[in-house]
Ligand SMILES: Nc1nc2c(ncn2[C@@H]2O[C@H](COP(=O)(O)OP(=O)(O)OP(=O)(O)O)[C@@H](O)[C@H]2O)c(=O)[nH]1
């Protein structure tokens with residue numbers, strides 16, 4: 001992974017958009033000495049955790065920008081090293097110029113994604129679970145995800161994991177007493193104490209296990225897909241929901257080839273709305289790639305809206321609907337047919353699904369759709385699911401282990417401290433990786449690849 005010895009620099013605010021203020025962050029050793037020739041203030045006057053007004057000067061002492069310098073002396077800083085933060089004007093050109101100056105003249109290196117947080121982890125300022133929490137907090141698209149981020153950082157979920165660890169440690173120490181001090185203790189009493197602490201551990205694990213859900217990824221990246229046969233009106237509906245002409249609409253069947261996606265805010269949560277290629281068997285290799293992509297998206301989406309053209313409902317629609325089991329079927333182009341003959345000839349069939357007659361040609365109220373989508377989102381989050389797959393996998397593994405007979409007090413007669421001890425070691429490794437004190441490089445790579453530069 002990343003090195004810890006060099007001094008790293010990055011823009012922690014958005015470097016691709018102009019904003020009023022931009023923040024440059026530097027982490028390493030002896031930063032003030034390195035940047036001294038390029039700032040207007042005598043570095044001996046710089047105090048830890050104070051704001052100082054400075055000018056940043058180039059090689060010929062020309063002012064590049066002026067702003068605020070903050071110094072955080074390690075180890076009491078975000079990374080555990082010395083940190084300098086410069087708040088300057090948010091023009092990306094200026095920000096790049098300052099970064100380039102410090103890189104070329106002071107030998108600082110550009111920070112990679114998440115490299116500041118990586119240093120915080122290595123210097124034990126945070127554990128891995130908190131790093132994952134922070135990632136959710138920064139990237140979360142809904143209140144639920146953001147709250148789970150906070151909960152992992154230092155809130156309720158973090159506390160539940162720590163409690164689980166504590167109960168594990170009590171069980172482990174009761175077993176160690178049994179193994180190491182057999183002659184000094186009442187064996188029956190110690191064994192009973194061991195099972196008592198295992199029961200507490202089980203009860204805590206059970207609370208977490210109830211929250212493991214298959215929907216984690218769907219909640220993290222909720223995608224709403226519009227599917228259906230060619231010409232059903234998917235792209236028209238897509239544009240209508242977004243209120244802009246983003247996707248090409250045409251009377252020719254097979255217009256949309258690759259999928260098109262846009263962010264859509266519904267009641268404060270951000271969803272990805274996706275228009276897909278019409279589902280059909282086709283000889284055209286480009287179109288068939290589009291159909292394959294559409295099928296992949298449908299199978300992993302959070303919400304599937306299937307559109308049918310009311311003037312052209314076929315057996316293929318029935319097959320597609322049976323296969324993908326959509327959350328909502330829209331009987332589209334309702335303006336072309338009288339209301340009482342909407343779903344002919346498949347009226348009975350459609351009565352099994354949540355359907356909405358609809359027409360892009362007429363006024364429509366997007367709230368009808370938004371309400372349905374939001375209801376599903378709220379239902380999925382109602383049981384407070386644990387979102388991160390890494391955590392769900394560990395909790396499932398722990399649950400399998402703790403169900404073993406040897407952890408049941410009915411096993412009292414054939415109690416074997418040696419076997420139990422070796423199983424507890426496996427459990428210990430898993431819990432430690434859940435609370436984030438143990439982690440392989442592969443896990444770290446995976447987590448940090450998602451981070452932003454400057455964090
Ligand atoms: N009358 C009427 N025409 C519609 C309606 N919705 C879409 N159309 C027309 O149907 C045709 C196909 O619409 P699209 O939105 O391109 O359909 P699509 O499902 O995206 O089609 P593909 O991209 O080919 O899969 C266009 O000519 C639209 O104007 C509707 O509600 N009423």
Ligand SMILES: [Mg+2]
Pocket residue numbers: 234235236247248249255256275276278
């Ligand atoms: Mg289309």
